[in-house]
Amino acid sequence: MLKNPDSRLNLANAASPFKSTRTSAPEQGRVMRQYLSDFLQRLASGTQVIRRPPAGNDTLARGEGHFHLAPELFLQVSGSTQFRFGDASLLLEPGQVLILPPRVLHAERIPSQDAASPFRNVVIYAEGTALTCHLAHEIEPGRPGILHLEARLHPQAPHIHNWLSDAARSGATSAATDATTSWANTQTRALIAAATAGVLQALDDADTEARPEPPLVARARVLIKNQLGDQQLSVRGLAEQSNCTADYLSHVFRQTTGEHLAAFITRLRMERAARLLQDPTLAGKEIAWACGYTTQSYFIRTFRSHFGMTPKDWRSSNVEPA
Structure with missing residues (x-):
């Protein structure tokens, strides 16, 4: 539990409004913002514990789980999260932050x-x-899931991305400790504080021109990003996770975005493939796996259909030799 006796910062106790998952969406949004504000106060005070993945886990590898091409920030409010990074693990405890x-x-x-x-x-x-900013809860024993999600297209988003990217790099070569005197830790806290403040500003910006998507569509986007490398990802599986039929999910997604859901999944996989192909150290079979394809031949056919050339030719045309 947190050592700070100030009840405003006792994030574990602040979880009480969610003893029932039937809490209204506006109330869930209010409490999520309060959690963000509480973490921001701790970051500003210099007492926030910031964790990083164990050393040696900063490259794409095959195994259990998923990855993203942008950094993620986890703020542990109450309970704990057991992260696995290949053969290594990390326990994120209440009040701690993980920059991934x-x-x-x-x-x-x-x-x-x-x-x-x-x-x-x-x-x-x-x-x-x-x-995207979401509040997670336990949807079944041992498994986290989305309790409340808010998504925005907002000019703050690129800044938040850059601040988190810089925080992930800041002090990454030093051993992970809770020391508060190192400049690297000070810089990391400042960058994460800027990102958190940016999130709060974006969430509360009533002047944004972006029309909110239906929660079903916004949630599907998050599920897809988290499962993009999963070979079992399908419209039917997404519908089961969303407690609706595949036909209904596909209809709402297309009506909202103008794009077929299956085509959207393929497009995101191809965009990921193109970004990974820019890394000359990654082999084609590694990229195929990272994009959710069971065989390299199927990946190549899909890539050619999407880009009009093979992954090898695309890399030759777009990436300068190392």
Whole structure:
């Protein structure tokens, strides 16, 4: 539990409004913002504990879990999260923050929790002009899921992405400790504080021109990004996770975005492939796996259909030799 006796910063106790998952969306949004504000106060005070993945887990690898091409920020409110990074692990405890660099394969599980302090964390992700911030809870024993999600297309998103990217790099070569005197830790806290403040500003910006998407569509986007490398990802599976039929999910997604859901998944996989092909150290079969394809031949056919050339030719045309 947190050592700070100030009740305003006792994030574990702040979880009490969510003892029932039937809490209204506006109330969930209000409490999520309060969690962000509480973490921001701790960052400003210099007492916030910031964790990083274990050393040696900063490259794309095959194994359990998923990865993103942008950094993620996990704010552990109550309960704890067990992260797996290949053969290494990290336990994120109440009140701690984890900054996760891009391309780090990770899996999340929830250890047994005290019923008085249920699992809650806030996850922040920004890529391009898109920002998502969600509050997670335990949807079944050991498995986290989305309790409340807010997504924005906002001019703050690129800044949040850059601040988190810089925070992920800041002090990354030094051993992970809780020392508060190092300049690297001070800089990391400042960058994460800027990102958190940016999220709060974006969430509360009533002047944004972006029309909110239906929650079903916004949630599907997050699920797809988290499962993009999963060979079992399908419209039917997404519908099961969304408690609706595949036909209904596809209809709402197309009506909202103008794009077929299956085509959207393929497009995101191809965009990921193109970005990974820019790294000359990655072999084609590694990229195929990272994009959710069971065989390299199927990946090549899909890539050629999308870009009009093979991955090898695309790399030759777009990437300068190392």
